[in-house]
Amino acid sequence: MTLNGGDSGAGGSRGGGRERERRRGSTPWGPAPPLHRRSMPVDERDLQAALTPGSLAAAAAGTGTQGPRLDWPEDSEDSLSSGGSDSDESVYKVLLLGAPGVGKSALARIFGGVEDGPEAEAAGHTYDRSIVVDGEEASLMVYDIWEQDGGRWLPGHCMAMGDAYVIVYSVTDKGSFEKASELRVQLRRARQTDDVPIILVGNKSDLVRSREVSVDEGRACAVVFDCKFIETSAALHHNVQALFEGVVRQIRLRRDSKEANARRQAGTRRRESLGKKAKRFLGRIVARNSRKMAFRAKSKSCHDLSVL
Numbered sequence: 001m002t003l004n005g006g007d008s009g010a011g012g013s014r015g016g017g018r019e020r021e022r023r024r025g026s027t028p029w030g031p032a033p034p035l036h037r038r039s040m041p042v043d044e045r046d047l048q049a050a051l052t053p054g055s056l057a058a059a060a061a062g063t064g065t066q067g068p069r070l071d072w073p074e075d076s077e078d079s080l081s082s083g084g085s086d087s088d089e090s091v092y093k094v095l096l097l098g099a100p101g102v103g104k105s106a107l108a109r110i111f112g113g114v115e116d117g118p119e120a121e122a123a124g125h126t127y128d129r130s131i132v133v134d135g136e137e138a139s140l141m142v143y144d145i146w147e148q149d150g151g152r153w154l155p156g157h158c159m160a161m162g163d164a165y166v167i168v169y170s171v172t173d174k175g176s177f178e179k180a181s182e183l184r185v186q187l188r189r190a191r192q193t194d195d196v197p198i199i200l201v202g203n204k205s206d207l208v209r210s211r212e213v214s215v216d217e218g219r220a221c222a223v224v225f226d227c228k229f230i231e232t233s234a235a236l237h238h239n240v241q242a243l244f245e246g247v248v249r250q251i252r253l254r255r256d257s258k259e260a261n262a263r264r265q266a267g268t269r270r271r272e273s274l275g276k277k278a279k280r281f282l283g284r285i286v287a288r289n290s291r292k293m294a295f296r297a298k299s300k301s302c303h304d305l306s307v308l
């Protein structure tokens with residue numbers, strides 16, 4: 001498949017020449033802007049390894065696997081580049097989900113710094129890259145494998161392996177928006193006990209005239225389904241960087257709050273008096289009563305990817 005998928009290009013080579021669904025609201029992808037090459041496609045064997053039952057269990061346990069280490073040029077200043085320290089050794093697996101034609105591959109390729117053309121064809125469906133967010137380096141493995149290669153990657157695997165999920169719809173395609181809600185429900189079922197970050201992405205925001213889903217609808221959906229929300233335009237490279245930085249922040253926020261909770265619980269258990277227990281009990285009741293307020297606060301913050 002090529003990013004220049006107009007009507008004729010939409011039936012590109014990816015997926016062994018399978019019939020491509022008709023693209024809605026797509027415009028030909030313009031000449032790729034100059035990109036610093038920071039990523040390389042991940043070898044098929046790495047992908048297979050990531051999908052083995054052992055690694056799935058590890059993913060479910062939130063441990064992540066170590067991806068190949070890449071060498072980055074040192075001249076870059078943008079956060080979608082590296083050259084930072086080796087401090088963070090974990091690789092976060094990020095899965096792109098969504099209906100066909102919404103721009104998953106386009107977003108993944110921008111992340112991977114893979115330009116259109118033969119390089120894109122060779123890139124496969126997985127991109128490994130280190131990015132610096134808030135002064136700290138993070139390695140992401142972005143998987144664009146949802147319903148690819150004739151369903152070779154089982155939905156169950158995809159739902160189990162991610163450290164974070166990006167559910168993409170096209171703002172020009174109401175059907176893809178409905179599909180995004182379905183996927184959110186499926187994901188909730190598959191990962192009931194895990195607090196994995198999920199970001200709802202309304203892509204193709206550049207196609208103003210053919211918009212079928214408003215920003216407010218997207219935001220409301222994110223509030224109802226308890227996830228973050230952002231609109232992007234892969235065509236204009238708008239908000240793509242903010243999206244992937246947001247993914248990293250959401251993963252870190254959960255990690256930090258989990259660690260803080262564990263510390264707090266360990267301390268509390270050691271020296272909790274009866275009075276404190278009663279206080280905690282009352283606190284829970286108050287929390288229940290203020291659910292409405294929390295909902296309101298959420299609707300204000302769902303587009304802020306730097307807070308929980």
Ligand SMILES: Nc1nc2c(ncn2[C@@H]2O[C@H](COP(=O)(O)OP(=O)(O)OP(=O)(O)O)[C@@H](O)[C@H]2O)c(=O)[nH]1
Binds near residue numbers: 001102104204205232
């Ligand atoms: N105007 C516009 N077109 C876009 C944008 N993102 C993707 N496209 C176009 O939409 C079409 C589909 O994009 P893909 O990235 O292949 O979508 P996909 O979700 O990976 O599709 P599948 O591989 O079928 O699942 C291509 O023609 C892209 O050039 C965008 O932000 N704006």
